[in-house]
Amino acid sequence: MEIPKKTSEYLSPTYWNERFKTEESYEWLGEYENFAPILRRYLEESSHPMPQTCLVVGNGNSTMGQSLALDSKVMRYGTHTVCITDVSPVVVSKSSEKAGRDGGEVSRTSWAVCDMLCLPYRNKSLDLIVEKGAMDVLEVDGGKDPWHPNPKTLERMHAWLAEAHRVISDQGVLVSISFAQPHFRKLLFDSQGYTWIVETESYTTTLASTENQEAQGGGDGSFWEYFIYFARKGARSPSLAHQRESGVGGRSEADRKGCKEDYEHEILDHEDFLFRIGGQGDDEDEDEDEEN
Template identity: 35%
Template sequence: MEERHPTSTALEYLNPSYWDERFSKEEKYEWFKDYSHFRHLIQPHLTPHSSVLELGCGNSQMSEDLYKDGTTNITCIDLSSIAVDNMQKRLLSRGLRDIKVLQADMLELPFDDECFDLVIEKGTMDVLFVDSGDPWNPKPETISKVMATLKGVHRVLKANGTFISITFGQPHFRRPIFNAADFSWSVEYTSFGETFHYFVYVLKKGQRSSYEDIQLKRFEAPRINLFHEELESEDFAFRINVDELNN
């Protein structure tokens, strides 16, 4: 039976030893809900031949679900060696040898330029914001880490590749970062959830018309009612903690 991890304070998420300890005890956990809630948003950007990179896989089953949906060229990374070791063992036990799992830092991606069709992260970048200070004017060290991550993602994406970010980050906070002149991607987003909103950003490399401060475009997606789940998950506590730190 899956062990529920005690509610944690958001600042603990910045400590690598917290994740090692957690992953040594916890079999699986899905930040911002499982793949079934995002499948309809991810699949239009995939083909059976797509190469996919997942940032901060932790103990999520998203890579397995993508594989079952027909995408087999998948690479997952995580900073925690324990998470990586556990994921490798789990995938091997389920006969999923094709999924690669590597220990790596998303701030310094160890991959060649333009080698992935899709990069996806689910709550991983949010960790960088838990001690960011004023959300309208984040600390320089926060911006430096976020930009390092995004520049790495932009670099490893193929021409016309796609970056999907699933996050609590609201458009008016993420817009200045995604629209930085360093990037050639267009940006669209949608949201779902009843009491608390999750945002899904779709960034398409090479489709930005200029480096001007463009508006984010919203696209509509089917509504999914998560109310009952939201009140019982650690995502709820994470949202409260981040909001408190930013107020």
């Protein structure tokens, strides 16, 4: 399927349903083993018990969710310890059917269609949430550049973070893997209403690190750097206290009842959507936002 002319099209569930009908697999921001050693080390060095319950948000057709469920250094084994979700019913159906045929991880996973802005989980019910590129897609209509974000984009980002913060257990962890650089992303994590301590790591991959990228002309030896944000609930991090935003963070039950049941998702690194914010095809959307 062709790359959309307007980055805002990545927010359309219809786009992803159509794409997943023909695309069998793609690994956003590298494969699981590119960042798994960092995740394992972080959890090992933590003084808290190994996670028993995990939510993978926006898995798409990646193998990350299944790999995580089978990783004994990350997840304590049990029945349906990992719930793998995406906004697209097409990819959820295809992936769950494939997992059933392959066996192996099926006893440790469940699959569900899920809106990351309105999570169907009780407060403090999950030990671990992992997303790779899902939060990034919320920024595809982010404004002229990362220094001048759209108010609607910030609203979506905080709707997601507030939901994650709500359902993570005390001392639980949100793991966010992203294109976004720390000096932009950590300001969001450190906003009022969130009590997590945020640590940042990074890793690099080459464009030829996956079969998909090789097939699409990658492999020129270029490197991509990605960032991992570990947000553990607990005492608030003091590092950016003077820069915290006001009026954002936790959402009321009234706000949650207004959540839409349809939503948007995923991206591909070779499409470098974050670097095209405010680029060709998005001016019309920006003008509409300014008028509104």
